[in-house]
Amino acid sequence: MSDKTEPIGPASVVVVSGGSRGLGLAIVEDILAQGAKVAAFARTVTPELEAVAAAHPDRVVAASVDVTDVKAINAFLKDAESRLGPIDALVNNAAMGQDSLHVHTSPEQIAKIIETNLTAPLLLARAVLRRIMAKGNRGRIVMVTSVCAQRGYSGLVAYSATKGGLDSAMRTLAREMHGRALVNSVAPGFFASEMSSVLGQTQLDTITRRTPSGRLVEPDNIVPVVNMLLFKDTNINGQVLTVDGGNSI
Amino acid sequence: MSALSRDAIRTMMAEVLQAQGKSMPADDSANLEEIGFRSLDFSELALRVEDEIGDELNFDAPELRQIATISDVLDFLEQLQAA
Numbered sequence: 001m002s003d004k005t006e007p008i009g010p011a012s013v014v015v016v017s018g019g020s021r022g023l024g025l026a027i028v029e030d031i032l033a034q035g036a037k038v039a040a041f042a043r044t045v046t047p048e049l050e051a052v053a054a055a056h057p058d059r060v061v062a063a064s065v066d067v068t069d070v071k072a073i074n075a076f077l078k079d080a081e082s083r084l085g086p087i088d089a090l091v092n093n094a095a096m097g098q099d100s101l102h103v104h105t106s107p108e109q110i111a112k113i114i115e116t117n118l119t120a121p122l123l124l125a126r127a128v129l130r131r132i133m134a135k136g137n138r139g140r141i142v143m144v145t146s147v148c149a150q151r152g153y154s155g156l157v158a159y160s161a162t163k164g165g166l167d168s169a170m171r172t173l174a175r176e177m178h179g180r181a182l183v184n185s186v187a188p189g190f191f192a193s194e195m196s197s198v199l200g201q202t203q204l205d206t207i208t209r210r211t212p213s214g215r216l217v218e219p220d221n222i223v224p225v226v227n228m229l230l231f232k233d234t235n236i237n238g239q240v241l242t243v244d245g246g247n248s249i
Numbered sequence: 250m251s252a253l254s255r256d257a258i259r260t261m262m263a264e265v266l267q268a269q270g271k272s273m274p275a276d277d278s279a280n281l282e283e284i285g286f287r288s289l290d291f292s293e294l295a296l297r298v299e300d301e302i303g304d305e306l307n308f309d310a311p312e313l314r315q316i317a318t319i320s321d322v323l324d325f326l327e328q329l330q331a332a
Contacts, residue, residue, distance in 0.1 A: 099310045103292055106307040155310045 005179045008138045010231040011089030015077065015128055016040045017067050017121070018094030020049040023144065023188070023219040027091055030223045032056055034231055039080030039087065041065040041073075042094065059084070067094040067120040070127075077127055088139040089230055090128040092121040092166070095144070095159075102157035110158045117162035122169055129173075129181060142229045143170045143185040144222075145240065147248050150187065163187070167240050174238030182237045184229050189244025192216035212246035252330035253301055255323050258294075261301075262286070262322060265294050277320040288313055291322060298326055306330065 014031050018024040019040030025048055028040045032052070037059045040049060045064045053062040061080040065072045081087055096116045098105070125141055132139040148156050149164035167185050174183040189211075192204070208216055221243050228234060229241075242248060253261075263273035271285050281287075291313060295306050306329040316325055 100308065101288075101292055101310060101313075103296065104307050106305060109307070 007233045007235070008140060008182050010034075010233075011036055011140050013037045013039065013080070013084045013087045014089040014091060014230060015080065015087055015124075016091045016093060017124060018042050019062070019091075020044060020046040023191075023222055024091075024093045025049060025052070026219050026223050027093065027226050028052060028060075030227055031230065032059060034227065036231075037084040039076070039084060041067075041076055043067070067124065068115050070123055073124060074127055077131060081131065086135050086137055087128055087131055088137055089141070090125060090139075091142045091144065091226060091230070092124060093144040094120070095162075098157075098159040099155045101155060105158060113158040114162055117159065118165045121166055125169075125173065129177065133180060138179070139181045140230055141170075141173065141181055141183040142226055143167070143183075144226075145170075145185045145187045147187050147189045147242055147244050149240070150242065151248050170240070171238045182229070184236055184238065185240040186222055186225050186229065187240050187242045187244075188222050189217040189242070189247050192218060207247070210247065211244070212249065215245050217244050251302070252327075253298055255327060257301075258298060258323055258326050259319075261297050262294055262319070265290050265297070274319070277318065277323065279319050281317060281319070281322070284319075286319075286322070291316065294322070295326065295329070298330070302330065 014036055016024055016028050016031070016038055019028045019038070020042035024042065028038050028049065029052060031038050039061045041063045042049070043064065043066050045062055049062050053060040061083050063076050065076045067073065077087060096113060098113055121143065128141070143166050145166050146163040148160040149167045153160065170183050170185045177183060208214065225241055225243055229236065266273050266284065266286060269285070274284060299306050306326070308329060312325065316322055
């Protein structure tokens, strides 16, 4: 008998937090295109996610759940499993942003950012891994973090702390789940759409010029990386894959 | 403690500038970039106002980015105190 651990198979039922719009919705659509099933939730289910769920009633469970509501999350996971089968993957995508200097961010707001961006994803990962392990299965976890975890950007102190915390937890989980789960992070740079809302065209042009690839990152650049971590046999584990056109190098 | 008057905030702003060897123009339409009043100077001023009124004046960065003149600074700090 070989002592080699067999590769963890491609995901079949994926939980996606913050799956109702933007990058989360794009990930949901990509998972479906891959042929897998999705349990997606967000604080508000958008018409776009409703339409996706209606088009794939046997492969999508979508619900309005606050990521910080542990009881509601557990009920959602249980319901999703009863309808889709055993969950074996998670994309921890839900997060809230920040755009305020640390000295002018209220303690309440800092606590809210930490709860939403760090505590809630850790509890969600815990809940999903407990379900995977209880059934003797193996799985995959993808944390959507940020280049902010690696570089300093003004106005994002608490946000960066949560993303750095999540990257650290990811590495430890990857080791802790030894052979039972592949755990990785995808760290996008700033999306062009996000930056254009706060920066002028001149600043955007400067950032683009300083990005070695010559292009600002788009959600479509992140989706294939998440797809690889969910479905391919790469043996990538405990890593942060930064997708920012090389801006942070 | 009650809110600081516009004049009191103006005096504090002058103090922030003076501490850096800069002077406060008489004209409130003066451009902040031209007088060398940067975003962290605004932070310092806001924190000084907080100290005086005994309350925090927290705000997001986009609001700060709209500020271009002395008048904008005074307007914004008055609004924050009233909020």
